Amino acid sequence: MRKDVHLTPKTLDELKGDPGSARSDLEKEFGSLGVIVMPGEAEAPILTPPVRGALHQWLFEMNSDEDLKAVGLKPRSRCLLSGPPGCGKTTLAHHISARLGVPMLVMQSSEIIGKYLGESARNLSKTFRAARRNRYDIALFFDEFDALAKSRAGLGSEGADNERSNITITLLQEFDRYDGLLFAATNVTKDIDPAIWRRFQLQIEIGFPGAAERFAIVRLYMAPFQLQDEVIAALAAIFEDASPALIREGCEAIKRSLVLGPRMKLATDLPSIIERFAASAAASEGMPEPLLWREPRQCLRDLADLPWPPERAA
Ligand SMILES: Nc1ncnc2c1ncn2[C@@H]1O[C@H](COP(=O)(O)OP(=O)(O)OP(=O)(O)O)[C@@H](O)[C@H]1O
Ligand SMILES: [Mg+2]
Numbered sequence: 001m002r003k004d005v006h007l008t009p010k011t012l013d014e015l016k017g018d019p020g021s022a023r024s025d026l027e028k029e030f031g032s033l034g035v036i037v038m039p040g041e042a043e044a045p046i047l048t049p050p051v052r053g054a055l056h057q058w059l060f061e062m063n064s065d066e067d068l069k070a071v072g073l074k075p076r077s078r079c080l081l082s083g084p085p086g087c088g089k090t091t092l093a094h095h096i097s098a099r100l101g102v103p104m105l106v107m108q109s110s111e112i113i114g115k116y117l118g119e120s121a122r123n124l125s126k127t128f129r130a131a132r133r134n135r136y137d138i139a140l141f142f143d144e145f146d147a148l149a150k151s152r153a154g155l156g157s158e159g160a161d162n163e164r165s166n167i168t169i170t171l172l173q174e175f176d177r178y179d180g181l182l183f184a185a186t187n188v189t190k191d192i193d194p195a196i197w198r199r200f201q202l203q204i205e206i207g208f209p210g211a212a213e214r215f216a217i218v219r220l221y222m223a224p225f226q227l228q229d230e231v232i233a234a235l236a237a238i239f240e241d242a243s244p245a246l247i248r249e250g251c252e253a254i255k256r257s258l259v260l261g262p263r264m265k266l267a268t269d270l271p272s273i274i275e276r277f278a279a280s281a282a283a284s285e286g287m288p289e290p291l292l293w294r295e296p297r298q299c300l301r302d303l304a305d306l307p308w309p310p311e312r313a314a
Contacts, residue, residue, distance in 0.1 A: 022136060026103055029134055033127050034107035034141075042098035045088035046216045046244065051204060055092075058202060059099055076201035078175065080145070080192075081185040083206035084287060086245025089185040090143065092206065097139040097181060104139040104183075105131070109148035117163055120148075121170040128174040137180055145184035149196045168193050175199045208288075209244055211236060217244050221251035224313040225258065231270075231306045238274070238299040242290035246283060250292075253277040258309060270308050271300040 026036045047055070061068065062075040079096075081089040090106065097104040107127065113120045131138055142148060148167060172195055175182070184200070186192065197203070209217060214236035219227070227235075239247045254273050261268040266276070278292050292299045 022103065026105075026134070026136060026138065029130055030105050030138070033123075033130070034105045034111075037094050037097075037104050037106060039098035039101055039103060042094045043091055044095050045091040045206075046209065046213050046220065047088070047092070047206065048210060048213060051206060054202070054204060055096065059096065062100060074179075077179060078182045078200045079184075079202040079204060080189075080197070080200035081183060081204050081206060082189045083187070084208065084243060085187060085284060086243035087206045087208060088244055089206055090141070092204075093139070093141050093183040093185065096183075097141075100139075100181065102137045102139050102181060104141050106141045106143060109142050109144045109146075112142075112148060113167070118166070120163060121166040124148075124167065124170050124174060128178055131180060132178065139181035139183065140178075142182075142184040145186040146188045146191050149184070149192045151191050151193045168196060171196055172199065208241060209247075211240075213244075214239050214242075214247060217247050218251060221248045222254065222310070225255060225310040226313055227310045228307050231308065231310065234303055234306055237302065238290075238292040240291040241288040242283065242292070243287070246281065246290065249281055250274075250277055253281070268309065270303045270306060274303055275300055 023036060023038055030036060058076060058079075062077075065075050068075060079093070081092060083089060094104055105127075112123045112127070114123055127140070131140055149171060150164060175196070176199070189197075215232055218232050218235045218239070222232070222235075235250070239250060242250075254270075254277070257266060257268055257273040257276070260266075261273070266272070274292070275296075278296055282293060283290055
């Protein structure tokens with residue numbers, strides 16, 4: 001049975017009416033394959049203007065399938081997301097699924113790769129079969145996709161190599177048969193099999209945020225505190241080369257200190273809060289070192305004399 005990318009009004013009503021029961025149905029069906037995330041739980045990531053533009057066009061396309069059908073086209077439905085950890089790949093896939101009103105099944109590719117020969121290709125087919133016959137439309141999300149879609153170049157015909165080839169062939173077949181929304185995410189694109197790569201009609205790279213995005217991210221995660229623009233800009237500056245995930249951690253540390261600091265008799269001026277945060281967090285191995293850790297003294301000096309503490313929205 002063919003499925004459209006977006007939901008029928010009936011299914012949408014069911015999801016809106018009682019997401020709890022839709023979730024438990026879905027968990028019964030897919031629980032062993034991955035984790036179900038529902039549309040209502042999605043958050044909108046902050047992205048650079050070119051990425052936002054590409055996504056806007058894609059969403060528009062998915063809502064205009066009749067117009068496309070008239071010229072022999074179908075909306076694109078397979079998207080490969082690449083970029084460093086914590087920059088929003090999972091968040092973005094969840095957000096797009098939610099904009100289309102569909103739940104998403106998040107699968108770890110390493111878990112699909114079975115321990116026994118032949119198991120992985122069977123696990124994959126099982127996943128696609130379940131997604132095709134499910135009464136809800138569901139988006140599929142393959143995390144750590146490089147583990148599943150490594151290039152076949154240089155493979156021989158022995159056991160493990162055969163298994164790799166089988167996985168690739170199964171993926172190619174299943175991709176061609178699956179009409180639903182499908183995402184894959186990876187930190188490393190260089191090893192992905194070219195034939196699989198080609199099956200993704202969108203390849204979106206989400207890199208580190210620029211200054212404008214960091215500003216928006218700080219403002220977002222500092223809510224309900226209302227920082228003045230010069231404070232937001234100063235925080236955005238010390239987080240140069242940081243992932244949105246790390247900036248979020250920093251903002252949450254500031255909020256925790258503002259709320260609990262006085263009771264714990266901790267200093268709550270901005271440089272002291274940030275100094276404690278810098279001592280308790282770091283970018284993960286292999287990631288660039290953000291400015292706060294490269295130039296801590298200068299950063300703390302830049303944070304002194306700003307309007308502080310912030311007001312809290314009622
Ligand atoms: N672009 C963004 N805008 C706002 N928040 C973001 C953004 N990217 C990440 N975050 C926040 O950081 C956290 C981690 O993001 P997410 O899991 O989407 O990253 P990822 O790219 O999938 O990382 P990984 O490669 O480790 O899977 C989320 O809680 C999300 O709220
Ligand atoms: Mg992720």
